[in-house]
Amino acid sequence: MEKIDRRAEIILKAVVEEYVRVAEPVGSRTIAKRIPLNISSATIRNVMSDLEEMGYLYQPHTSAGRIPTSEGFRYYVDRLMEVKELGAEEKEAIAGTIESAEGDALGVLKEASRLLSDMIRQACIVIAPGPDRMILKHISFVRLSKEKMLVILVGKSGLIQNRVFAYDEEISQAELDRISNYLNAEIVEGKTIQEIRAHIVRELKRDRARYDRLMKRALDFSERVVSQSAENVIVEGQTKVFEQPEFVENLERLKQVMRSFEEKSVLLKLLDSTLLSEGVQISIGAENALEEFKDMSLVAAGYRRSDSTLGTIGVIGPVRMDYGVVIPFVEYTAQVLSRIFEEK
Amino acid sequence: MEKIDRRAEIILKAVVEEYVRVAEPVGSRTIAKRIPLNISSATIRNVMSDLEEMGYLYQPHTSAGRIPTSEGFRYYVDRLMEVKELGAEEKEAIAGTIESAEGDALGVLKEASRLLSDMIRQACIVIAPGPDRMILKHISFVRLSKEKMLVILVGKSGLIQNRVFAYDEEISQAELDRISNYLNAEIVEGKTIQEIRAHIVRELKRDRARYDRLMKRALDFSERVVSQSAENVIVEGQTKVFEQPEFVENLERLKQVMRSFEEKSVLLKLLDSTLLSEGVQISIGAENALEEFKDMSLVAAGYRRSDSTLGTIGVIGPVRMDYGVVIPFVEYTAQVLSRIFEEK
DNA sequence: TATTAGCACTCTCAAGTCAAGAGTGCTAAT
DNA sequence: ATTAGCACTCTTGACTTGAGAGTGCTAATA
Structure with missing residues (x-):
């Protein structure tokens, strides 16, 4: 990943954030107004042109604004993003809801994923602990x-x-x-x-x-x-993808996504690698190994008891996702789950 | 339901079957060619106009062909439809697949609904026996x-x-x-x-x-x-609705349907009445008590052990459904399930 | 040398127009 | 009672057009 100078970073950050907000190509004038640097739109155009050459942005057509590429999002996530801290009330809401979930462990996991899905308005998947x-x-x-x-x-x-x-x-x-x-x-x-x-x-x-x-x-x-089976996969809020313009505009895509949710073994494959890693895993667009998800992003975290990972909870959505918000939510939810499983 | 004369019945039947086939308003000329009576399109127009007045057909706009209403479909199902007999191979395929399903009863039910869903290309729901x-x-x-x-x-x-x-x-x-x-x-x-x-x-x-x-x-x-819980509802082939033009053309509708599939308690309500009745139940369009399903049809049958109903298997799809094919499939699948549960 | 104002150019999008096609309803003839 | 014939309606897709957004380039500026 090529390093870019500070000003370009600020611009890239602004482009990403604006694009996340409006889901439309963003133009140089918009950025000029949005960032505190006193820079004209023309200059920004030049910088954006550079960023495009480096692969962080692209234009759907000449004379449209620009959209961040997967690489652009990756740069943003790695170096520019400010992760929003969860407020005390939010933490309370999450912990409270999950802890008071009734029923068995499966019930707890379902409740957690439903909650997460509702709060960040994306589909949520969970891998329950395998036998x-x-x-x-x-x-x-x-x-x-x-x-x-x-x-x-x-x-x-x-x-x-x-x-x-x-x-x-x-x-x-x-x-x-x-x-x-x-x-x-x-x-x-x-x-x-x-x-x-x-x-x-x-x-x-x-x-x-x-x-x-x-x-x-x-x-x-x-x-x-011993192996994980598709029966251990929980999907909640799958219809949240209907809220995302990128899917609604492309029915074929929408269908494919819904089908993946139905065919849970695919999701298992997708989350497989997350089971092994520490902390919050983020894979953006083509970073996903699976063809079906090459234009989607996954933010996932494992939950664990003492030193062994039990399962994974994650959020699936379009690449255009508010990572700064999603990440802490996923992270905290996984923590709460770990705590619950630790106690039990 | 108003009785109509024989000729009108033949025409209604033809309209329904043609509409089921092509999913588009059907015109008088098409019918004239399709039915063996030697009748001109003008006459058929007159009859269709009558049928419209009686509420069996309607025109989406002047100078389009006509579409059967829910009442039209109901009349068709009750008096005109020829139920297709299942062939020996089909029966064998169904019985074989379901009987060789591995796993517990839930696995059997899932397999059955998946099979049914695949064969008739509609979404399929099952209510598993409650405790x-x-x-x-x-x-x-x-x-x-x-x-x-x-x-x-x-x-x-x-x-x-x-x-x-x-x-x-x-x-x-x-x-x-x-x-x-x-x-x-x-x-x-x-x-x-x-x-x-x-x-x-x-x-x-x-x-x-x-x-x-x-x-x-x-x-x-x-x-x-004692009460049925939403956990006992199985949905298979939900993405089959993406194959139906009536849903694809109306995204809002599609979303609503998918949401109902997700919110399984709704389905439970929908199938509730079927649990009490004998034989294959068919509810068409507005006959469904639930607002969400007022433009869909349900073909369902209970499966039972000795004299008590265990659960229900059913197919959900657009009102434009090939009832003559769907009905025997649902009926036979329910029979096979009954037999399996009887043995076990 | 970096920045910027200005402007021509490109592309999309929505609205409008138009002709073709499908189908009807009505009338008058059979 | 049926039907041929025809005017009429409505949809659909193709095409045009103008507005709007945004760019890239050039020349001027700091």
Whole structure:
């Protein structure tokens, strides 16, 4: 990213902010009025022309104003943006609403994303903690039919994951109950699936486990469940994209976006990288790996318990987004979620 | 609904079918060519003018062709429509896909609605069985914190419902486990919540139940859970509305529809009446009680086990819908679902 | 040398005009 | 009762036009 001189920065900043506000190409005269430097529109035109050459701005056509490119937004976000601090009332509103959400962890996450979506008027997505990261509280086995059984995992935070799986041997509910009880009493509490697996392996090695076949099964199962699944993706406020002129003007685009929201596995891919990183992640336009989102931006942050990331909450919207406002909101919401999951 | 003579019926039928096909006002000449009667376009114009007066057709403006009104569609559905029989391959495809769906009952329902949505290219909604109608297989209590506990109900069909609820007395997980075991062993299997409630009440009266406080709680709880909740609504193929010209041409409308899909409680209200009725329910345009859907149609059918309705599967689309095709698809899908839930 | 005033030029957008096409309603003939 | 024929209406798309916004360039200025 090419460095630009101070005056150009001020102008770029003004262009970005004005464009975010009005969603239309902004001209040199507008900028001249907007910035405190006493500079004529002609000079600004020259600077803007330079910025265009450097790839930070572009003109939709000659004799229109200019629009920041993704690179322009990136420069803005990295070096020019002033992040707005959240006010005490705002913080209170967020924390209060989320903390008083009723229901299980999923309910809390839904409430959080709805709130976030409403406050910043963009679509919001959340990845709920997957079974692999869950610290377990309880496990139940239920026999559904001769070949099928159901496993229900209850996480520390009240999050429930369940999977049906086939078992090739007749087994009674009574026996399953005994196994559930044994596991719950001796193993489950406070461990993750991986730890339980390790434990079972140790037990099996000592050759004293009465239910070794089942345990082996449970092992297989836990391996199969490890990956994130699209069921853990929550989307709220998807219709907020209808408020954005950039989508409304392009119906094909709108349709594509809505389809992505429907096909949640796509979103999972999009947020994948965020799961690994610290802090607020921002990807702008083409920085997104996925074709479908190449003209959208994502602002996301992970929420965590102690040192392991549980999931991600993020905002998806057009590249023209008020990052200075969105970022602190996302950041704080993720913090609140972390706090809640820490306590639970 | 006013009766019309045979010739007018043939013309109305032709107008409806042509309009369904092309989504544009249809003119007298088109009809003249389309129907086997040897009638001139002028005569047809006269008949159409009559039909308009009776409220079955209307003109968007003078000198355009005509469009069937909701009443026109209603007349068509009630008296003129030929319902297309499903072919063996189609039936096979539906039954096969749904039966081989993996996962729990929710997975089956999702698969079914996705399939239906894809086949008839309309949005599809399903109401999953609520906890009140569930025949239980298993029940678990999990202590989440001092004040909160989680109840997990597993239905016969593998459907899971869970609720967090507050309990104002410290209680250990071990004790909860004992209670779960007791309930599972003696009561739960094959009963509905109502029946269990009755059983508990009897036990309590006999004054022998050790866990009477908890049981009272469970009673309260089961009362609270009885109503259908928006969480049981599945929507698949919502973006199918983007294929319909009537919505694409009216963005405001499109937005409203998408919002209804998001706000699932609205859909619950819409389908409410269907839960009570037998067979395929069709409501056209303004027949829908809800303002939001006054220019859409709903074709829905309940699925059931023995004599109690479990839920509903339905298709939502523009009034201009090929009812003759949609109806048998919805009907058969509901049948397959009933069969699956019967077996399970 | 950097800035700026001034101006010609470009492009979009909305409004207006026009002709073609589709379809009707009416009348008069069959 | 039906229909041929025709005038009339309304939409639609193409085209034109003028206003407005904004630029790039040039020449003057500090």
